Amino acid sequence: xxxxxxxxxxxxDLKVQVLRMSSMAETALNNSIKALTECNAxxxxxxxxxxxxxxELECELDEYNLGLLALDQPMARDLRFIVGSMRIASNLERxxxxxxxxxxxxxxxxxxxxxxxxxxxEQMCTVAQNMVAKAVKAxxxxxxxxxxxxxxxxxxxxxxxxxxxxxxxENMVSETRIVERGVHLIMAAAHLERVADQATNIxxxxxxxxxxxxxxxxxxG
Numbered sequence: 001x002x003x004x005x006x007x008x009x010x011x012x013d014l015k016v017q018v019l020r021m022s023s024m025a026e027t028a029l030n031n032s033i034k035a036l037t038e039c040n041a042x043x044x045x046x047x048x049x050x051x052x053x054x055x056e057l058e059c060e061l062d063e064y065n066l067g068l069l070a071l072d073q074p075m076a077r078d079l080r081f082i083v084g085s086m087r088i089a090s091n092l093e094r095x096x097x098x099x100x101x102x103x104x105x106x107x108x109x110x111x112x113x114x115x116x117x118x119x120x121x122e123q124m125c126t127v128a129q130n131m132v133a134k135a136v137k138a139x140x141x142x143x144x145x146x147x148x149x150x151x152x153x154x155x156x157x158x159x160x161x162x163x164x165x166x167x168x169x170e171n172m173v174s175e176t177r178i179v180e181r182g183v184h185l186i187m188a189a190a191h192l193e194r195v196a197d198q199a200t201n202i203x204x205x206x207x208x209x210x211x212x213x214x215x216x217x218x219x220x221g
Contacts, residue, residue, distance in 0.1 A: 007072055011081065011093030014064060015140075018085050018092075020135040021057045025092040028054065029195060031130060033125045033127045035106040036188060039114060043185035044103035054096035061089045077209070083207040088139060091198040091205075095132060098198070105149035105184045115181050120167060121189060124160045127153065128192040131199035138203055144210040151215075164189040 028047050035044035065086050068074060074082060109115075131153050138147040165186055172182045204215050 014085055017061055018088055018138055021089055021092050024054050025095040026132055028096050032099035032102035035100050039110040041107045041110040042188050044106040047103040048100050051096050051100045054093055058089050058093040080209050080212060084205040087205040088202050091201045094198050095195055098191045098195045102188055105188045108184055110180060115178060120160055120164045122162060124164060125191055126194045127157050128195040131196050135199040135202040138206045142210050144207050145202035147206035151200055154200045155194050156198055161189050161193040
């Protein structure tokens with residue numbers, strides 16, 4: 001009984017650490033979007049510099065999870081939770097990387113005259129942020145229905161990315177002086193689309209943990 005209680009505490013600690021990493025990744029994403037939309041180079045540089053903290057936490061989680069697998073030999077749902085947590089941590093680290101990529105776009109754009117407001121890009125930012133927030137909440141609450149909702153949002157992100165690309169290309173054809181800045185916005189939209197993909201991956205891992213069903217690559221259907 002005491003051994004089981006000790007293992008349960010380890011699992012609780014794992015969840016706390018994954019949620020801590022989730023908070024760090026969400027903060028980096030939200031701040032990178034703020035830096036991009038406000039052309040705030042100082043904020044962007046902070047995000048780039050602090051990304052190492054997210055990377056370090058992923059390494060710590062990997063080591064912790066491997067220890068659980070090797071020493072405690074978990075079964076059934078506990079095993080799924082550990083494997084799912086490893087997948088989630090990997091995707092959170094990638095969201096941190098996309099926040100860095102967005103920050104590099106912000107640094108560049110801060111040195112150029114601002115482009116006109118892009119409503120579709122703003123929508124893309126909102127969709128990506130909502131998907132990550134809901135995916136994290138689905139993990140925290142172990143809510144497979146919310147996770148499925150995140151999966152269904154991915155098509156919206158894909159569609160917006162295509163519309164942003166087409167719109168910016170049309171603008172660049174008609175006004176060549178914005179080409180350089182337009183390319184950076186196209187890349188920013190691509191980074192946000194990848195964030196949406198990673199949020200979807202997190203949601204898929206939540207469904208794996210809670211339902212024991214592997215739906216990887218099915219959300220795109």
